[in-house]
Amino acid sequence: MMAIFACPRSQGCVPPGRSRGVLARRQTLLVGTLTAALLSAPGPMAAAVDGWLAWRGPEQCGVSRETGLPERIGSKDEALWTADWPGQSTPVIADGRLYILGYKDDGPDLQEGLACFNAETGELLWKRTYNDYLSDTIYLRYATASPAVDPETGHVYMQGTQGILAGFTADGQPLWSRSLMEEFGRLTFPNSRTASPVVDRDLVITRGITSNWGAQGAGSDRFYAFDKLTGELVWASSPSGRPMDNSFSHPYLGWFRGKRVLIAACGDGSVVCINARTGDPLWRVPLAKAGINATVLVHRMEKVVVIFGTPYEPGQMVAFKIPDVEPEKGAPGPVEIERAMVELWTLDASTSTSSPILVGDRIYVVKEKGDLLAVD
Numbered sequence: 001m002m003a004i005f006a007c008p009r010s011q012g013c014v015p016p017g018r019s020r021g022v023l024a025r026r027q028t029l030l031v032g033t034l035t036a037a038l039l040s041a042p043g044p045m046a047a048a049v050d051g052w053l054a055w056r057g058p059e060q061c062g063v064s065r066e067t068g069l070p071e072r073i074g075s076k077d078e079a080l081w082t083a084d085w086p087g088q089s090t091p092v093i094a095d096g097r098l099y100i101l102g103y104k105d106d107g108p109d110l111q112e113g114l115a116c117f118n119a120e121t122g123e124l125l126w127k128r129t130y131n132d133y134l135s136d137t138i139y140l141r142y143a144t145a146s147p148a149v150d151p152e153t154g155h156v157y158m159q160g161t162q163g164i165l166a167g168f169t170a171d172g173q174p175l176w177s178r179s180l181m182e183e184f185g186r187l188t189f190p191n192s193r194t195a196s197p198v199v200d201r202d203l204v205i206t207r208g209i210t211s212n213w214g215a216q217g218a219g220s221d222r223f224y225a226f227d228k229l230t231g232e233l234v235w236a237s238s239p240s241g242r243p244m245d246n247s248f249s250h251p252y253l254g255w256f257r258g259k260r261v262l263i264a265a266c267g268d269g270s271v272v273c274i275n276a277r278t279g280d281p282l283w284r285v286p287l288a289k290a291g292i293n294a295t296v297l298v299h300r301m302e303k304v305v306v307i308f309g310t311p312y313e314p315g316q317m318v319a320f321k322i323p324d325v326e327p328e329k330g331a332p333g334p335v336e337i338e339r340a341m342v343e344l345w346t347l348d349a350s351t352s353t354s355s356p357i358l359v360g361d362r363i364y365v366v367k368e369k370g371d372l373l374a375v376d
Helices: 180-184
Strands: 004-006 022-025 028-031 081-083 092-094 097-104 111-118 124-131 156-159 164-168 174-179 198-200 203-210 220-227 233-237 252-256 259-265 270-275 281-286 297-299 303-308 316-321 343-347 357-359 362-366 372-375
Touching: 097 124, 111 156, 124 164, 164 203, 174 180, 180 203, 180 220, 198 259, 252 297, 259 303
Parallel strands: 004 028
Antiparallel strands: 004 081, 022 028, 092 097, 097 111, 111 124, 156 164, 164 174, 198 203, 203 220, 220 233, 252 259, 259 270, 270 281, 297 303, 303 316, 316 343, 357 362, 362 372
């Protein structure tokens, strides 16, 4: 059976009292240690909740500043604890609690949802599950998204394969839920790629391919922001072109011309920048012929590094400088920028789903055929 595992301290875990981090590879999870770092941004609030609160970590690039982490993933027999909660979700940790999506049962009885474990002992604290009533997922490709924890309140948010976006207290009490399929026409795909939500200030932001009514009638890769306390829709944004595929590329939050923005790859093969407070699209750089699934890296808010792969063209890793443009006042966005105008370098490296990690000025990524690549 697929399971969650935690490593013993003899393999490098730290003493009690320090926050716990997680190294994960598909269904096998390794609990290590983590102390959250604050992002450098104008006017941030001190985090009330400690831990690894989102899929890409506090620096949004997959890197932990902790020391003494395990050097290897041991066998199940070496684990501190295990849990029968399969899936492809990566856990997040807040104040000693581990949150992760998973599923149980199969066929018409299959349910997917969010579980909370004691990170030290593996004790199941609570679980909230939903039927897969409206998707065409195959091969048990469930629980591909990861939850996100609000650093101010400790509330946790999830998006399921069936399109349920929901918020809970740290103790598992429901805050609100929205059915993105029924309300916004979110489409599903057999590959089951599902976006992980991101919390920014008062907003929970997620994405998906939707086809709804009116201005949102045409199919597009859209972003949606909801009030984190009430679940009310704050804005919806359609920054990209016609999608060729669905994407679960995770948004990167930063600052651009004094605006809080998010930068993400899209299902049309472009990278977009939108105002994270209003949803207004600012710029768009087309790169690939198909959807880009890997999460982008943003280096010093100067350049964006993107990697993409098959099926429609040989893959590449591309770095481009962040365009210093935005729509003129009153004009619709985004401003479309040709790749050649901003491209810095290109590397012959391909991957469909692996997201790169940034350590200082060095990029690490697993290529399509399993090779580990390091790039300056």
